[in-house]
Amino acid sequence: xxxxxxxxxxxxxxxxxxxxxxxxxxxxxxxxxxxxxxxxxxxxxxxxxxxxxxxxxxxxxxxxxxxxxxxxxxxxxxxxx
Numbered sequence: 112x113x114x115x116x117x118x119x120x121x122x123x124x125x126x127x128x129x130x131x132x133x134x135x136x137x138x139x140x141x142x143x144x145x146x147x148x149x150x151x152x153x154x155x156x157x158x159x160x161x162x163x164x165x166x167x168x169x170x171x172x173x174x175x176x177x178x179x180x181x182x183x184x185x186x187x188x189x190x191x192x
Contacts, residue, residue, distance in 0.1 A: 120147075129143075132146075
């Protein structure tokens, strides 16, 4: 990467998350700047986020319970008719 063709980015991130990410990237032989550049390159290459964002497991579990309750409610109504 040609340093004359770079720009600075500034954003806020949780302090604990940054420390953990810095340690992870260091263990991989990278620094955070290189890792973030890799992420951005991959986003552009794939024309999207290079992983599938997912709803947290607890939210999925709660939604499943709601669906099951709705299913049971419908079943009970059918039984009454």
